[in-house]
Amino acid sequence: MTKALIIGGGIAGPITAMALQRAGISATVHEAYDRTADGVGAFLSLATNGLDVLHTLDLLDAVRHTGFATPRMEILMDGRRLAEIEHGGALADGTVAHTVRRAGLYAALREEALRRGIAIEYGKRLAAAETGPDRTVLARFDDGTEATGDLLIGADGLHSVTRTLIDPAAPRPRYLGMLNTGGYARGVRVDGEVGVMRMAFGRRCFFCWIPMPDGDVWWFANPPADRDPGRTVTSPRVWRDELTALFAGDDFPAAELIAASDEIASPWATYDLPKVPTWHRDRMIIVGDAAHAVSPSSGQGASMAMEDAITLAKCLRDVPDVPAAFAAYEALRRPRVERVVAQGRRNGSGKTVGRIGRLLLPLVFRLFAGKPGAQSWMYDHRVDWATPVTPVAA
Numbered sequence: 275m276t277k278a279l280i281i282g283g284g285i286a287g288p289i290t291a292m293a294l295q296r297a298g299i300s301a302t303v304h305e306a307y308d309r310t311a312d313g314v315g316a317f318l319s320l321a322t323n324g325l326d327v328l329h330t331l332d333l334l335d336a337v338r339h340t341g342f343a344t345p346r347m348e349i350l351m352d353g354r355r356l357a358e359i360e361h362g363g364a365l366a367d368g369t370v371a372h373t374v375r376r377a378g379l380y381a382a383l384r385e386e387a388l389r390r391g392i393a394i395e396y397g398k399r400l401a402a403a404e405t406g407p408d409r410t411v412l413a414r415f416d417d418g419t420e421a422t423g424d425l426l427i428g429a430d431g432l433h434s435v436t437r438t439l440i441d442p443a444a445p446r447p448r449y450l451g452m453l454n455t456g457g458y459a460r461g462v463r464v465d466g467e468v469g470v471m472r473m474a475f476g477r478r479c480f481f482c483w484i485p486m487p488d489g490d491v492w493w494f495a496n497p498p499a500d501r502d503p504g505r506t507v508t509s510p511r512v513w514r515d516e517l518t519a520l521f522a523g524d525d526f527p528a529a530e531l532i533a534a535s536d537e538i539a540s541p542w543a544t545y546d547l548p549k550v551p552t553w554h555r556d557r558m559i560i561v562g563d564a565a566h567a568v569s570p571s572s573g574q575g576a577s578m579a580m581e582d583a584i585t586l587a588k589c590l591r592d593v594p595d596v597p598a599a600f601a602a603y604e605a606l607r608r609p610r611v612e613r614v615v616a617q618g619r620r621n622g623s624g625k626t627v628g629r630i631g632r633l634l635l636p637l638v639f640r641l642f643a644g645k646p647g648a649q650s651w652m653y654d655h656r657v658d659w660a661t662p663v664t665p666v667a668a
Contacts, residue, residue: 323363346470415665460535508540549615
């Protein structure tokens with residue numbers, strides 16, 4: 275049986291391993307950190323294109339409980355509603371987009387992979403890899419251990435080591451001029467329907483809040499920042515005060531929700547990868563954020579990784595030669611993901627909320643984003659597992 279080495283144990287890694295298993299290919303996931311990611315991050319959206327992949331892989335029920343349905347989004351500015359947008363489409367059975375805790379999604383995918391007999395090894399940070407004359411790949415990790423497989427898949431995220439091993443001249447991620455943070459408020463009553471995302475454009479920052487079925491309110495914000503703060507540590511009290519000051523005077527409940535949140539996620543920087551020229555070399559390839567990181571404003575980062583996983587598994591199932599399967603995968607995925615990355619940058623960057631941006635937003639939503647079905651090309655996409663892949667002509 276063909277054996278794959280998967281680098282990265284976040285979202286893309288376990289899903290790729292389970293998709294490969296469905297295609298008859300064994301895989302071991304190698305995670306750089308020596309622990310799980312149960313306490314990492316805030317939450318994310320899964321549009322129906324991602325949920326459809328989970329359904330195909332019999333993962334939807336395992337993931338759905340980590341969040342709740344969020345079928346619509348309201349866009350607000352200066353106390354008025356600019357638009358109401360369908361958020362993420364619907365599956366044939368009526369399932370709509372879900373917002374899920376990132377840590378809960380990690381845990382659900384990891385537990386299901388382990389239940390299906392897929393090995394996950396921790397503390398395995400990739401240091402080097404090479405393809406041998408016998409058509410195998412040797413991976414070396416910085417703890418001194420090695421692993422050999424028939425192919426290596428880099429699902430190691432934005433700062434992918436695999437990407438630079440495949441192409442030392444690969445572009446670096448592009449900083450988008452904003453940070454991410456979020457929290458979970460309790461004991462606060464806000465306007466709006468349960469499960470409807472309310473995105474407000476403040477004077478200096480985006481703010482989004484979502485009433486939950488249990489009465490809590492999930493929220494996130496994208497504070498602008500001229501540069502990535504890197505490893506600078508901001509104390510929770512100082513960060514809370516900075517956020518509160520950022521929304522002072524805005525006409526939506528940001529300050530109230532921030533005050534009612536016991537824990538607020540430490541800020542992390544937002545990047546994208548507009549174009550990575552080389553996705554694969556020999557028997558090594560990259561998927562997910564390693565190949566095409568997209569701005570969170572698209573709501574498509576996790577769903578794109580899921581589409582990647584099942585498409586790559588199909589290509590390896592149907593195209594017997596590994597390099598040819600990689601070429602077929604790239605031909606199927608590159609046009610779509612680059613369009614999604616471009617859309618994510620248009621949806622939001624650190625420069626979107628500014629004097630000029632605020633003047634243009636009503637026009638943009640009236641003419642484009644607010645139209646029914648304007649974003650359906652993203653979330654209506656489906657990967658049909660049963661349809662064979664045709665090799666790319668040489």
